[in-house]
Amino acid sequence: MGTACSVRRERCAVFTVGYLRVVGLVDLLGAVWVSFGNDIRRHDVDEYFTPYLLTAGYTPAFLALFLAVTMRRGKRAAWLLNLVLAGLYLLFLAAATAVPEVRGHPQNWVSLGITAAFCAALLAGRRAFRAKGDPANPRLAAAVAVGGVAVGGLLAAGLVTVTDTGHGSTFGERYAYAMLRVVSLADAGKSFPGISSPGWVDVVINALSAVLFLLVLYAAFRSPRGRELLGPRDEMRLRALLDRHGERDSLGYFALRRDKSVVWSPSGKSAIAYRVVGGVSLASGDPIGDPEAWPGAIGAWLAEAREHAWVPAVVGAGEEGGTVYARHGLDALELGDEAVVEVADFTLEGRAMRTVRQAHHRIGRAGYTVRVRRHEDIPEREMAALVERADRWRYGRTERGFSMALGRLGDPADGRCVMVECADEGGEPRALLSFVPWGRHGLSLDLMRRDRDSDNGLVEFMVIELIRRAEEFGLERVSLNFAVFRSVFERGAKLGAGPVLRMWRALLTFFSRWWQIESLYRANAKYRPVWEPRFLLFEKGGELPRIGLASARAEGFLAAPRMPSPRR
Known part of the structure; x- marks a missing residue:
């Protein structure tokens, strides 16, 4: 019985979303196709009426499609707004059909029936719309509406003033003319006969009005941003889990980024660290902790995402975590694949290692030296100087990284991290590498910076020197950079590769001019590492573009302007 009710509820929810999509598309068609739109609008005058939101025009189309998107995400506020608007319109239609002139037209009964079906589906599927919005949304939407109307009205009034060819109108009248179009899109010419502006001015004002309308809608229905970031208590619990289970995932330590939030399994033996970016709940790597408790943490994370209408996604999960x-x-x-160097199997001998071997010898003969230390063994003043150099050597102003970067350097809590420093013949620092712990016997690359005026091959020299000193730190494996779509470059270059694979490789090679996709793969491949696959996990294929944008923002490749939030 419960299953049947759940299926019926889901079908009703799907019907409401589908109705809004169809209405929005028909309204768009009516706005573009003038004669078709006029036919629809003709039914909304005198004694003819169309179903809920079917009025032909850009504004009702945008409203219907926006509500369809928010309803599909299960947002309670969108369900309530639809119920109020559709309910009021249903009462209006019911009252109108009581009039003999209106009751005699069959199309009005069709409109009444369709609107009633939509309202009934809303009520029947109400439990499918549980996603919460941000508590600050009503205040933010009101602020955007008031501020937008004020600013938009002034801009529109200024445009009307500049283009007005009439005579005798005051600025107050021109402002009222502009405000009438901004707020209602109504034809204000009859109310203000002294104003004569070109038709394109009205179009521009209408566009401003549509933009303002969309901004108000976004502010009213935006998802919560997940402001409760990693606190000291959660960080302490995560470190305890990493002490016991940190060997399982090379990305585990990156869960300690303090711009992430954390959700725990009911037993507290597992956790998932995530960050909300653009309405996407973005986790990275495998869950932290006991694998037997991973399902509990994943279930809690997914439940929280559904509660707030976040899109769940995981970047860089390993094969074990991806399976769960x-x-x-x-x-x-x-x-792609993560490059892992097994210390016991690493050697510089052989033809395959010739390039790395030659780079190591060349840098060594040039007088470069390497020093390897735990962060906790570096004096405070030296660490401050290293942080300053790392910032100076950074390419661009943005600190990039999310799934495979800690996002900080020199924090006292990260004393077990390892710093590899390289200086030239004169003792001048030229490069540094910073690694985070991977359990007790591994390291994972966090930061790689070098002076651009230094010799090529410096990074190879530093990695090899670290591996040579692995015994001092009890190292068994070192995780290096992540190679995106590595298998495409490797298999696409082989004899017999198919046309699709070759085309895909050519496309990635083209984009490598800006994003270093192929160069990262080749930089890792020269160490002859073990390749560990990493996966992107998602719920629906249609959400991949949104997840991609959120990932790019989290990693620092894109920066999106944020709408200001009112003070709490």
Whole structure:
């Protein structure tokens, strides 16, 4: 019985979303196709009426499509707004059909029936719309509406003033003319006969009005941003889990980024660190802690995402973690491979290592030296100087990284991290590498910076020197950079590669001019590492563009302007 009710509720929710999509598309068609739009609008005068939101025009189209998107995400506020608007319109239609002139037209009964069906579906599927919005949304929407109307009205009034060819109108009248179009899109010419402005001015004002309308809608229905970031208590608990289970995932330590939030399994033995970016709940790597408790953490994370209408996604999950995520309904897409060097198997001998061997010898003969220390062994003044150099050597102003970067350097809590410093013949620092712990016997690359005027091959020299001193630090494996779509470059270059694979490789090679996709793969491949696949996990394929944008923003490749939030 419960299952049947759940299926019926889901079908009703799908019907409401589908209705809004169809109405929005028809309204768009009516706005573009003038004769068709006039036919629709003709039914909304005198004794003819169309169903809910079917009025032909850009504004009702945008409203219907926006509500369809928010309803699909299960937002309670969108459900309530639809219920109020559709309910009021249903009462209006019911009262109108009581009039004999209106009752005699069959199309009005059709409109009444369709609107009633939509309202009934809203009520029947109400439990499918549980996602909460940000508590600050009503205040923010009101602020955007008031501020937008004031600013938009002034801009529109200024445009009317500049283009007005009439005579005798005051600025107050021109402002009232502009405000009438901004707020209602109504034809204000009859109310203000002294104003004569070109038709394109009205179009521009209408466009301003549509933009303002969309901004108000966005402010009213935006998802919460997940402001409760990692606190001292959660960080302490995560460190305890990493002490016991940190060997499982090379990305585990990056869960300690303080711009992430954390959700715990009911037992407290596992956790998922995530960050909300553009309405996407973005986790990275495998869950932290006991694998037996991973399902509990994943379930809690997914439940929180649904509660707030966030899109759940995981970047850089390993094969073990990706399998558990997939059991909870997420699909997997292979992103690339992580390069892991096994210390015991590493050697500079052989033809395959010739390039690395030559680079190491060349840099060594040039007088470069390497020093390897735990962060906790570096004096405070030296660490401050290293941080300053790392900032100076950074390419661009943005600190990039999310899934495979700690986002800080020199924090006292990260004393077990390892710093590899390289100086030239004169003792001048030229490069540094910083690694985070990977359990007790591994390191994972966090930061790689070098002076651009230094010799090529410096990084190879530093990595090899670290591996040579692995015994001093009890190292068994070192995780280096992540190679995006590595298999495409490797298989696409082989004899017999198919046309699709070759085309895909050519496309990635083209984009490598800006994003260093191929160069990162080749920089890792020269160490002859073990390649560990990493995956992107997602719920619906249609959400991949949104997830991609959120990932790019989190990693620092894109920066989006934020709408200011009112003070709490």
